[in-house]
Amino acid sequence: MIDFIKGTLIISGALFMLLASVGLLRLPDLLTRMHATTKAATLGVILVMLAAAMHFAEVGIVARSFAIIVFILMTAPVAAHVMGRAGYFVGSKLWSGTVKDELRPNYDPLTHELKSGLETQQNAKRQPRETDPD
Template sequence: MTELIKGSLILAGAIFMFLAALGVVRLPDLLTRMHATTKAATLGATLIMLAVALHFGQVAVVARAFGVILFIMMTAPVAAHVIGRAGYFVGSRLWSGTVKDELKPNYDPLTHRLKSHLETEANAARPPRDPEDAP
């Protein structure tokens, strides 16, 4: 029975890893590729590491497998975010079918700074300055 479970976990993990690779090849722009690889590859690696933990069944191996899973789950989304943000900042073109670009109104391409959501709300709530009040 455990052989069937291990085999299923490995097969499912390999399928998700294949889908991640397929996403890199087939998807149209950097941001959608990053989304596909992060989600699918993280799940694929997690399933394979669960199969490893089941196969060996020793406390040390299971602890290491869960450590690897935790490490991947913590670092993969952060790495994908940083790579996607860097790609956006250097001008990687978005897919022509992109409906909404939420960074565009908050990003200054000259200074490479993003306005935070709180800054945007504060500026919207602030009344306009009267030029006569300027020092």
Template sequence: MIDFIKGTLILGGALFMLLASVGLLRLPDLLTRMHATTKAAALGVILIMLAAAMHFAEVGIVARSFAIILFILMTAPVAAHVIGRAGYFVGSKLWSGTIKDELRPNYDPLTHELKSGLETQENAKRQPRDTDPD
């Protein structure tokens, strides 16, 4: 039974990594590629590390496997965010089907400064609004 679980974890991990590589090749822009590779590859590595921990069943190897899983969970989303943000700042083209670009009103391409959502809310409150319907 344990061999079946280990085999399932390894096969599942390999399939998720294959899915990440297909997403990297087939998706239309940087941001969607980053999303696919981060999620699928991280899950693939986690499943394979769980299978390795179950296979060897030694304290040192199990501890290393869980340390690798923790490291992947902490670093993969941060790295994808930083790479995606850098790609946006250098002008990487978004997919033509992108519906909403939330960074555009907050990003100044000349200074490369990004205003927080709180700053834009405060600026909107300071600016007088025209309430006259005419």
């Protein structure tokens, strides 16, 4: 039974990593590619590490496997966020089917500064509208 579980974990992990590589090749822009590779590859590595921990069942190897899992869970989202932000700042093109770009009204491309949503709302309240009386 344990061999079946280990085999299932390894095959599932390999399939998720394959899915991540297919997503990297097939998806249209940087942000969707990063999403696919971050999510699928992270899950694939976690499944393979769980299988390795079950296979060897030694304290040292199990500890290393769980340390790798924790490291991947902590660093993959942060790395994806930083790469996505850098890609957006250097002007990588979004996919033509992108419906909403919530960063655009808050980003100044000349200074590379972001305004928080609260600052944008406050500035909108301060600016007089054309329909406001003098």
